[in-house]
Amino acid sequence: MLGPPLTPRESAVLAAVERRLTNPEIASELFISVRTVESHIASLRRKLGAESRADLVSAARELRDASVRVPANPFRGRGRDVAELEAAVRAGDLLTLVGPGGVGKTRLALEFAKAQDARTPVIVEFEHATPGDVVNRISRVLGLEASPHEDLLASVGIALAAQPYLLVLDNADHVGPATRSMIARLRPLAPGLKVLVTSQTPLGGDDEHVHLVPPLTADGVDAPASALLRDRLSAHGHAPAAQDDPFVDHIATRLDGLPLALELAASAARHLPLAELSARLDRDFAMLDRATPEGRHRSLETAFEWTWHLLDDEERDVLQRLAALPRTFDIDLAVAVSHEGAERIVLRLLDRSLLVPAFGDGGRWRLLAVMREFVLARTDPDVVRDVLRRHAEMVTIVSEGFIARARTDASKEAMGLSVMLCPEVNAALRWSLAERDPVAVRLSALLAVGVEQYGSDADSVEALSLGAHDDWLLERATPSQLLVLGNALAFFDIEVVSRLAERALAAADPADPHELRAAHQLAGLAAAYGSDPAAALPHLDTAERLAIEHDDPWDAAAARQFRGVALRSIAVQEGRRSDVADAVEAFEGAMRAYARAGDETHVNNVRFMMALTAAESGYDSERAARWAAECVAYSESTDNEHELAHGRLVQATLGLDESGELGELLVSFRHLGDLRCVHRVLMLRANRAADPRSRVAALREASAIATAAGDRARQIATVEGLVRAHRDAGDDGAVLAALDTLADLAGRSAAVAACPPGQLGAFLGESART
Template sequence: MDRTDLALRVDVLGPLALEVRGREVHVPGRRRRAVLAMLALAGREGVSDGLLVDALWPDDPPANVAQALYSHVSRLRHHLGPLAERLERHATGYRLRLEPFELDADAARRLSTHDPAAALGLWRGQALVEFRAVPALEVESVALDELRLRLVDDLLESRLISGDPTVTLDAVAAAAASPLRERTAMLQVRALAAEGRAAEAMEAAQEFRRRLVDRTGLDPTPSLTELEQQVAAGSIVGGPPVAPPRVVRPDGPMVGRQHDREELVRLLGLNTVVTLTGPGGVGKTRLALDIAADATERDVVVVGLAAVDRADRVCEAVVSALGLRTTGEVEPSHVASALADRHLLLMLDNCEHLADVCRELIVAIRRSAPGVRVLATSRVTLRVPGEYVFRLQPLPVPREPAGLTALRRQPGVRAFVEHARRRRPGYELGPEDATDLVEVLRRLDGLPLGIELAARQVAVMPMSAVRERLDRALDLATGQGGPDDDRQRTLRATIDSSYRLVGEDEQALLRAIAPFPGGVDLTTIEALAEGGGDPLDLLHRLVESSLLVADPTHGRYHLLFIVRAYLLDLAAQLGEARRAQTRFVDRCVAIADRIGEGIHGPDEAALDRMLRAELDNLRAARDLADADARVRITTAANRAATWRDLREVWSWATELADDPALTDHAERTTILAAAAEAARLVGDLDTAERRARETIALADPVAHAGALGRAWSVVGVVAHFRGDFAAARDAWLRGAEEPVGDASAFVGSAALAAAYAGDPVTARRLLARAAASATCGSHRAFVAYVEGELRVATRPLESIPHYVNAISAASRVGCNFVEGVARVSLASARSRTGDVAGAAEDFGHLIESWRRTGQTTQLWTTARNAAELLAAAGRARTAGLLLVTADVTPGAAAVDEDIARSGGRSYIPVDALLDPASLDEVRAESRRLGGPDVLDRAVAELRELATGPGGAAPDS
């Protein structure tokens, strides 16, 4: 295994070692080394701050433990050099992003199933021995020791099977090194017996039995007794066994299936029956044949059932594949009896259309032939008692064409390129094709058969044309069918064959689900299945048939793109399309209403998840809806999106307000209020105020109370950002008079304005009122944030716990706005208390976050606070560049010395940082660069502060 070309290497199978772009990097300090080892072994999940602290300081953590931990992380980033961004901060801790094989333990696990010698060669000594005092790493050390011993056994076993005459000496040595390991002892016994040394083999078995009882009080498993009987009977003899007929490895690339392959091999070692299931075209047969081709411990028999069209011919197909002679009708019991003494792997391929008889056959085999293991492929589960179902998923596909190098590593992309090269040798994915390819893969849901079909087309047309013709993919030939099997001649035929296996109620439910591009939840399935049988039974049958994909963790169910395309075509042919669309829009209106009405209550977290999950459906429903339904969906969703990073939903309100056809709509005031919110969220304060004032002028105090309250809130926000805190306070309190779910937030905002206006008594009174009326997680998080703001100017240390509480509460309910502003203030508070590195890291992340979500006002408030940190760190020019750019950016919040004195905003007069000549140069540079480039430069310097030696404490 050659790992020399990897960008990053972390080795733990021996002394801890780090290599960055081919250069060995020394990592000093036992705690810093422990952090590196824990992060490397944790993988994508990362390690929480708490676990890292417990591991590094189990007994006596320092008073400034958070800073001490950050110091170690910061120095590790410095060690990573050009790959520093691989060490990422996440919600509760840190993670080190490693690619496959970059960690030697990961490489060993990946190689263990097919090349144990290469895997074993990665060990340079005892794994993690230097960390035996760290409990979390001691557990990992034990697991890696076990992996090494298993590899030793696997290698010995493969040498025994191949008849290696030198294996006995190594088997004896391995048994001596692991005196209580039964598998190793049995390999020693087998090796001795195979050399004709039966007496020594029996003595070794008896010695192991005595040793195990003496040292542990345990008896060996029955496998040792069985082996002793075989040795005594002389059934273990020397020389290589006769090789069974080999299964031909399937043609075509096996990309992105290594983990699935390893897991299936493991499951086959533990279970008598494994069913590999999944939608048509997902690659079940190819993966199963690839595993069967490498099976070395038993005979392998493959029975293809795709061309078997009658149940009474299944057993005939099996006995034919087994080479058995039969007379008369063959029953499952006959097959099972014939296999009673056999040890083999029986692969039954394409069982879905014969599921009942396949089930009967497998049950009979399990009862009469314990030495037979069954690997079945089927689009439906077989429901065999004891069956282990492994559902093969489509290949992962990229969400966006970000970075050609990273894109080429994606399994779906790699599969496409390899298939394309089979028709167009030398094909390379270029930047001009990236966007089109990502869209093709996304719309094909990573289905391997669809990817292969699309890849064929690049032999005769450009990638853009493949994308344009994707809607015809259902009827293009796949080349998969045979003379007796039409089920895979086209993608349409593949899906149609699965569709016809389910009943009429299931078919009707599938057609009802088809208009939902974002999938459905259980409540929607119950609504759509009304009158068509028990919804849960229908759901189970559709998931088991692989026509509906389940995400049980989140309770969502969706159709693959090509399955959905087939069903939409079918609904049109049956004349059901209009009715299905009407039901779809009606359901989306109900979903939006539920979210908008309940988002400010105790179910906020669940409704936040629902809003994000239903966005694709709501978007599609708006495109199909009439004016009333479009307004209803938009205004309901907008109520929930105000404090969330859902810029698309904000834009829906702007679109309605600008639509001339809706000028006289009955909900015009509600539309204007939502559009006013949208404008202020993106920093267009003039438009926000204009639309808010228009709403106030039009609103009926009774009929439009909600719109009136939100409009007054927008007036308050605009005044607040412009520095008129008295007007902001009064507007928010006016909005709170209306019976709306946001009243607590309006009062809390008024408290913030009062504090910034230098009136702490009023601020305290209003904040207590807001806390008493808070009805949801967002509002309680906002109260905690304002509490921090009331303290930060004079007692920054006391403010930090309140900001942390606000961040935690907001993140639990998806309230990105409160989480973001609390993080800005937390970074500023850290800066004021001397945590330069932590504050710099936070500011850098926040600037990028506000840019992504398009919240201009918060972006430049954060930038001004970051300028204070940069100036204090001696980077006055970049700080000045941020300040002069903020001053001329529309939508940036106003700030002056009085505002900074009473609130958490930073204020540095730019002329106090730079002399007049330098200031003129900076202003000219700001005009030349523009806001985006200025922010890029600031983020780069913040990262230097976060990872450079100036931000780190001494190692220990």
């Protein structure tokens, strides 16, 4: 503050001087004598160091600007919001910032007010206001003293009309109607006035401009949410080190970038290591509390109670049911899990900022994770079970309609719908497995087709794996359902695919050609990717014959594709270049058949397999590069992330510049849950490592991936690479250990063949003792 503190009367006189009132006008307004006004003005000049009335006006503005107190910590991630506010204030007179509790509406409003050049900010706090107190609070901030016989709002209007003001009314949630009425009466009295309101709900004025304040972005490099959390950790005396970055980013994402939650997490980090805090927040949000400050920002509980008490019973009921949903929802799903007519309640909850958009283009929403937990703590478990049952039923119906056309729809729209649906089906599948609900069998097949056709994600693949290991589900699945499940898991766990094939063969009715074909096709797939690819060929011959006899071009194409995989594996095992040509021929036949069936995605997937076969074997690098480029072009045109990564993998195998970084490919395939391609990238990294130790590190990781995928052939190839890498690193003990592992995997003769000449005696002696 400038100079000594002012008395209430001096503040009122100074406010009147700022409005350019003469001394007689001030005396009349404040019901004091002119001589008393002159005395106060003289006192103000001394206290504020003002030599003239103009200096007093400037001092008044400085004092008012100083009244806009913003926190000292950096203001993060709101550049676009500030720009949009500037445009909105220029275009209209009433702007309301809305958003969930703790999102930072007040901070944004204060920062915006502080930055005003042409307008003097007037900040009025309504958190504890009552409807009858709205005008009084503004008048007190303005330093007005009105007679009981005068209209106080008229005095406020006259004061705010004296110069360009920005009136900021903060936390108007509990006095929304009174605030709306007051603004409607005030604006004719102060025509040039701009009003900025913060509230979780729009006021509802006819010309109100509503600006939604979202949580901070938590995705990507240098995400504002992570930056804010680092700021607050440093302010609490616990600046994170570089090794803490993954925990900081995870916490920021887990808390949905909600600034209040990030502040509470930073406060908790004074007492817990970030790794432990991150793990605890994955379980619940009980750590997000603090002793001070008192009030609604002390914890998330107190912040959300502020809004909870504004809801009526019907709004609470619908909100509880929406919170029980595992993922996101649209209007149809909201109605399905609540009641007819719930659309209007959803819109009211949106107006109250209790729901946030799930995707950028709107039409689908979710609750912030912290808000969801708050609501679920107040929800009857029977309601949650009812919602999850309805969700599973609704998702099954929607997905069956989508999957019915999936094989022939490679549009971007279909890809977008798959991206939205896969997590929903995934969640419904996990619930139905846990509850032993029969819908689990249908859901597993639906999710499997979606994953295989449009690309996978690790979470959905893991859900399918749960189903594939669940005897209860497998006993109820037909060979056709087991086949689609095996198709989706072939790049994740070949051992479980082999077990699925055994079940399908045992369950198939010889009199049912459709199910018999599915069983042989699955057996062929499992063997093609397994350790005995030659065993795949008779199964695939049977599958293709049955598919052709019963006019099923898609499955005939699939049998040819798996034949190409088997022939490629045989060529690798036996070193026969002619089998590579046979594999490419089988793949080309599959491409033609898939094209006749209208499945462009599988045409491209087979093209990738042709390109990779040609690239890895050295069969035809020129055609491999052309095929890979075609894969990339197709994938970019359809937004298919999995097929795009496949094309880049071939380019990386060929050493082409356009392939991008191996690290980026590795991240993509891990996200997709494609363990076979994760292994391929790690092997490329090992082959290109500058020193033996780096090669060993990459090979060890690749060995762990091959083991997790149950891929014996890749395990053997990786351990053979480890023998050579340990030899080059001069680690004789590690060489012998790797040879022992190889002997366990591929037999003693394979280990002897891979043994470095100088260590054969040591290995044979060690083996004999073993």
